[in-house]
Amino acid sequence: MELTRRGLVAGGLTLASAGRMLTGRSAWAQAAGDSGAATIAFNVALPAWDPTVGGSAVNPTIQAIYQSVFDQYIGQNPDLSFTPGILEKWGWNDAGTQVWMDVRKGVVWHDGSPLTPDDVVWSLTRAGDPKGGNPIQFIWGNLGNFRTDGQRVTADAKQFDPVLFKWMAFLTGYVLPRAYFEKVGPDGFEKKPVGSGPYMVDAFERNAFLRLKANPHYWGGRPAIGTVVFKFVTDAAARIAEIESGSSDVTLEIPYEEYDRLRGKKGIRGVTTPVSNIGMIFITNVPPMLDANVRHAMVMAVDKKLLVDKLLRGYGVPIDTLEAPQYEAYDPSIRTPHDPRRAAELLAKSGFSEKKPVTFTIQTTRGYMPKDYEMIQAIVGMWRRVGIHADIEVYEIAKHFELRAAHKLAPAAFYNWGDAIGDPTTSTGFAMFGPSPHSAWKTKDVDAMIGPLWGERDEAKRIAGWKAVDRYVADNALVLPLLQYVQPILHKSTLNVVPHISGALQPARFTPAA
């Protein structure tokens, strides 16, 4: 036996041919995009199927999958407005002590059994059980003593909650099948979940993919795309490759540079929408933040438009309060203008200057949100020019949560804040209310303004109250809102994709392009 160069080349070519035969050239690229099927290179893997318990239940991105398989009590349109879901009508009694809900007729579970008001009662009771593991139990536990009369469910409320029904379109607000769940148990449900949503689970391999089939009996009409595959591709580079190679039909949450590069490519379209997620800097009520001049200077020194234009390629909306323009309590008249000269003057009043700067630490994640670290670097540069020296401390998001819950964040800490129902309670409310484990600025003046709004029954007065809180927070520079994020979605030109301001990519809204 003699090894020669010629033999090696021939062997290599033979192996290459065998590989081609084995894989079939471009077969993978062609599989996606077939008529009636859509493959989504999705940025998050689905951890668990029960949409009402555990950490995944409060993961906003995962809601895209849950909303495909399960129905919410109340639906939500892409512009965040509410629409009937399993409940056709709902409301409070005049005294604000009871709620009533009319359950839709003719809805069937994926196993063919009918969805009844008893399923709604069971789902709400289970959600409100303190031992059940529902992270939003504090909302659902408000209801009790359920009664059913035909399709109507009535329940007593411990207290009036103006946002209760909005939560029914939000985290953990899903109706689950009582009979099936009790029959198979939590483990059985994880293995074979049954919902009433537009898609039925066909196959699921954890951390790999989820294949869904259109529900032909869906009360909202059969979805236009018959088969939907969520490929869990958590690495952004791999998602870019998926859409660029044609292996996937849709992808999202990719770097804006790549979005710009690919959106005009043959066969690929792009769509962006501002979503209910903002970037902000928490200010903690510890020195030197107790000095109002320092806080105001921090806010005034930051050129948000420059950050959006230069770092995010224009994909972002500068904001001055914790309310994005699509939120209910958004008030465009509240402004915190960029004014570095005024910032330097304020710092000078407190004895600080470029040569003798005020010093503190700012914490940030790196790579958790688009350009988060780079943004903080740029902000620190802007601050330096007016007399603020901030040391950057990078931490993991888990550390941020832990520190925030313990009220031990640094004087300044970058974070992103979502509010898919657009209500001020879930934006300004929980971020600024002292007793909330999520707030960083905890003072009695703010709490005194927010406190009465939790149970305010006059909606106009409630919203006006939140706007007043936002104005007070901005006037006193108690937080530094930066921008509203924009979600980039790339898809094949053979598909129409409707973005949702909540950020939940809903395949039930996909349609084949004409």
Add this chain to the structure above:
Amino acid sequence: MLARRILLRLLQAVPTLIGVAVLVFVLLRVVPGDPVAMMIPPGASADDVVRLHALYGLDRPIFWQFLVWAGQAARGSFGISISLHQGVAGLIASRLPATLELVLLAATIAIVLGVALAVIGTRFAGGGGEAAVDAASGFALAVPDFVWGLGFILIFGVLWPVLPISGRADPMHALDLATGFTLIESLLRLRLVVAGEVLAHMAMPATALALPLAAMIARVLKSSLAEQMGQDYVLIARVKGFSRARVILVEALRNAALPTVSLTGVQVTFLVGGTVLIERLFSYPGIGNLAIDAVINRDLPLIQGLILTFAVLFILINLALDLSYAALDPRLRHG
């Protein structure tokens, strides 16, 4: 004799595993990152946080938590995953076959490629062939596995899309297999289309994992082969008229293999660790990918279970390595 030796090695592994378990348990509770803090929703009160801690048993002292966990582990359970709401043992068991197959394929590619390069380099020693092998192995060694992965995705996934980029099989097909050992089972059942599909999905991640190891094998084996090629028995074989290639493959290779086996065994344990990044990059559903999610979510029971699994794998690989020494070297076999 052999059975006794294996038993002894397994018994020796027990204190190691207990040590790993204790260390990991304590470390996980000392490092920052509260799993409950990760799941506190907007609007939760301090009472809700306390309630969630109690729900997952995180309100108890560390020693007590360890006792509970150790009791579960002794019964073959490792508790319930906080983020996935399923038994940790079951989760790991369902994912381990994918990782084992990936490591096995990567090791096979590395060994075949490494040996081939070493043989070619030795065959063409002193010429352009050896220089090319040295350059190639140096390059393969210098580039980390995940960079190879990214390069493969670009070349074979995007520019010349002949291989699938993510997953373990095409999501549009039902594999209908009984075990998690998709590749091995499909080969044993002669379901070659399925085997081809799985192999195609594994080709890029396995090769990315394999290349640095292949380069290392090539270097060590080539060096050992060069030593053997100067031995008298090689010269005698050449004088007898055997071709240089035959002498390398038939005479010298076996004698040069021992140091390479030793190195390969050690490196394969690193290969298992390397799957964490590679599985993530290729969305491959193995325990490496599971480990990253567990760490991100501070899923303490799952992290503990996974680290213990990795530890068991390391111990078993080292045991297999020791046994293979004995098979290759008669001096070890006969004491």
